[in-house]
Amino acid sequence: MIGPSHSRRRGRAGRRSRRLRALPTTHRHQRKREEEEERRRREEERREEKRRGGEEKRRREEEKKRGEEERREEKRRGGEEERRGEEKRRHKMFQVQVEDCLRGDSDRLVSLLRDEGLTIVTLNSLDQVVTKVLSGSGFSRVLVVLKSLEILSENREELQTLVDHGLTPKVLLWFEAVRDLLTSDLHKSSVPLLSLTEEFYNYFLSFLQSQMKRLGSFCDEQQQREKQEKTQDIRKNVKDAVVTIVSAMSTLTPPIPLGNPGNQFRVDYIKSIAPLSDFEYTEEFFEHAQKLWEDDGVRACFERANEYQLIDCAQYFLDKLDSVRRTDYTPTDQDLLRCRVLTSGIFETRFQVDKVNFHMFDVGGQRDERRKWIQCFNDVTAIIFVAASSSYNMVIREDNSTNRLRESLDLFRSIWTNRFLKTISVILFLNKQDVLADKILAGKSKLEDYFPEYSNYQVPADAVPDADEDSRVTRAKFFIRDEFLRISTASGDGKHHCYPHFTCAVDTENIRRVFNDCRDIIQRMHLRQYELL
16 A cells, blocks of 8 residues: 555656656757757858859959950050041141142042042041131132132032031131232222211121122021121110100100100110110010000100101111011111111221222211321222211201201311312212102201202202102202212312212112212222323
8 A cells, every 4th residue: 555655755756757858858959959050050151151252253253344344445545546646647648638739729629528528527627728828828729728619519418518517607717718818918909998987887788798699608698697696786776766765855845745654664664774785685675665666755756856866777677676576586688778886996898899999998977086087098099978968957966956967068078178188089978868858758857947058059950860759859969969069169179079979878779889880980080090091
């Protein structure tokens, strides 16, 4: 029989046995975990080693690729250097060939350009040769180049190639340089002229532009560029006209009020921009100018323009505000002729009309400009004196009291009787005949009110009026002509002569006829000088 004590002993022994059996299981689990961790570490190390190996491989591959690229770049640079060297050699050889052709004729140069091909390289080489020639002496070689390009341009495809490669502006520069060299070399055979006027220079440049059409597409492009540059002067004419009119409204006697008082803020705006020389012609400006020009009061002030200093082209451009204000506005030939730029200083121009070379000095007619004339009097063959026939009811800018036409007559007298100019003939342009006709026919400003002697004037029997010309206009224009001729005939020494012409400078056909006459007149002067006439 087993008692309680024995049972307790067995229970304690069983618990010890279970504890002893449990210890090995715990150690096995721990070792298993350690082995698992060790395996993971080795795998991590292998992966890290593999990753480092991959990066190293990539680095080696990148270095290899960079090395190959550097070798290729070095080879390419070497090839480029070689090509540049070859291009320089070809460039130099081409220039030598061009210079050799320039000693011959244009056909040789045309053949060379066609053989080489019209490329950027050949055309740049050609430009360098021409530039070198221009900086030296003579111009015949450049003429060969221009003639060659003219021949090439006869082929539409070759012309397009020249344009595509940007040769057009270069040709324009060459043409200008040749013209300067030509006139310089032929200076001794030119005919010097002295032009006394403040506006004829611009009219004459416009006349030359109309003649430039004969020079082909290159000069057409130059003319277009000059028109764009003239836009700013035309818009300044608009600004000056509006400023002058609205300023005169309060200074005239009696003052002229606005037709619409609501336009006063527009007048204030125009007066605020009056002193600005560097002015941007915004849409706001053109809107104010347009509305003011439509105002009855402004129009009434314009009708009294002879009482203040208003440019002649005011109405012409104010009527064209819709066109002038456009961002894409390009002046027409008539716009260029009408545009007014006040002459200040001395402008020198050389030109040729029908193989007669002219050398013209243009000086301003204002009183403060006349002191500069003496610089131009040396070796002058003729003086072109331009008088505005329509100015009989206007006053001069300097004092706002002296009659403009009487001032012109006094100026003409001082030139005609000047002891240094006793042998120099005067070509008299009685200009603005169209404006004179409008004033005479309107009847608002009567010529006899300003020149009382006109009341008893009789038209000479040999006077030839224009076709369909009103007799009142004929009488007025011949009266003004005879006022100048009275001065020129008073001396009676016969050493110099006055050649009057009725002109309208905005009519290019009329200007052409006048210059044809002037050519003959000046040739006669030389024949008379050498006693051949």
